[in-house]
Amino acid sequence: MADKKNLLGYSQNELEKFFLGIDEPSFRAKQLLKWVHQKGELDFDKMSNFNKDLISKMKEIAVLTPPKLKKVLVSEDGTKKYLIQLDSGSSIEMVRIPEKKRITLCISSQAGCALQCTFCATGAQGFEKNLSADEIIGQLWLANFNDKKDAPITNVVFMGMGEPLLNFEPVISSADIMRNEFAYFLSKKRITISTSGLIPQINKLADRTDVSLAISLHAADDALRDIIVPINQKYPIDNLLDACKNYLSAQKDNRHITIEYILIDGINDSLSHARSLSKILTGLACKINLIPFNPFDGCDYNRSKDKNIEVFRRHLSNKGFITTLRVTRGDDIDGACGQLVGNLKKATQGKKVIERQAIA
Ligand code: SAH
Numbered sequence: 001m002a003d004k005k006n007l008l009g010y011s012q013n014e015l016e017k018f019f020l021g022i023d024e025p026s027f028r029a030k031q032l033l034k035w036v037h038q039k040g041e042l043d044f045d046k047m048s049n050f051n052k053d054l055i056s057k058m059k060e061i062a063v064l065t066p067p068k069l070k071k072v073l074v075s076e077d078g079t080k081k082y083l084i085q086l087d088s089g090s091s092i093e094m095v096r097i098p099e100k101k102r103i104t105l106c107i108s109s110q111a112g113c114a115l116q117c118t119f120c121a122t123g124a125q126g127f128e129k130n131l132s133a134d135e136i137i138g139q140l141w142l143a144n145f146n147d148k149k150d151a152p153i154t155n156v157v158f159m160g161m162g163e164p165l166l167n168f169e170p171v172i173s174s175a176d177i178m179r180n181e182f183a184y185f186l187s188k189k190r191i192t193i194s195t196s197g198l199i200p201q202i203n204k205l206a207d208r209t210d211v212s213l214a215i216s217l218h219a220a221d222d223a224l225r226d227i228i229v230p231i232n233q234k235y236p237i238d239n240l241l242d243a244c245k246n247y248l249s250a251q252k253d254n255r256h257i258t259i260e261y262i263l264i265d266g267i268n269d270s271l272s273h274a275r276s277l278s279k280i281l282t283g284l285a286c287k288i289n290l291i292p293f294n295p296f297d298g299c300d301y302n303r304s305k306d307k308n309i310e311v312f313r314r315h316l317s318n319k320g321f322i323t324t325l326r327v328t329r330g331d332d333i334d335g336a337c338g339q340l341v342g343n344l345k346k347a348t349q350g351k352k353v354i355e356r357q358a359i360a
């Protein structure tokens, strides 16, 4: 098994190369994508348009293996949180959030994260590993096919554990599979990569994909952002917003960036913070998503008071920004991302930084 290829994470391009390499026509790639990602079939023997010879050849050199589900928690509000065990021993989480017709899956791109934002449970765990493409797309596969009663996912956000742009190629490959018409066929607007703001990677992104981009801004001035999102020391706000504009100008249609802003009591949630935010965002085609801070053990921050959230939101709306307030979902099942794995770790071994990730 160890040296067999896990085709679950192969894009159409990679599958075509794979099939040509075993003297099969490239259209097999489309057939395999359909079996796996549209019908949820992982058993080569059941792929009725593959002949016996091909099936035995496939079984010798390839597997289709999704990551293992360790636990599924269902919230009173319908949110489902999945704890997934990777072969390396690391755990990751994903969250399925149904709202009317839209069913959003929040997926992880890394186990842990090296970037240590001060409000983030995943950051507090440190970096463990980059997920492979099969471990990333495997999350969507599990959400769609593990429980046949669940309606298919309509939207995917890379807002689970990890910094997607620090795991660039597997994230792009899995986004390709999400977009592919023989696989999940999700439109570019229904896939969102969220980043803390790695400028070189944002600049590279437009050449490789057209999915939507969200920026975890959380502060409107460098002095504060340097502290709460430390990668800002390397990539300051002005340059980051320029990179966002460049990403948008590379798209042909009318697009916008989502700006995510966590509201932390007494840290970044005053009216003057809101004024600075509206000032720096003027001229950027964006929507603002305000996220009340989700508390977790070991972090001293508190969620902003409701009245402050309202003043903040109203200021932005008055300035003409489309502003949404994220309703916290799945509170009863360890709502903050990274919290479930964090609590599990504490309960098991309490390991912290296992490996350092070099940040380009
Ligand atoms: N690393 C990427 C994507 C994962 S974090 C990024 O930073 O954008 C996804 C979102 O979850 C980010 O907007 C992040 O700021 C938010 N988040 C992290 N910890 C949170 C917490 N304790 N409460 C609310 N949102 C949180």
Ligand code: SF4
Binding pocket: 113, 114, 115, 116, 117, 120, 121, 122, 123, 124, 160, 161, 162, 163, 196, 216
């Ligand atoms: Fe990493 Fe995003 Fe958490 Fe920051 S907010 S530590 S970048 S996962």
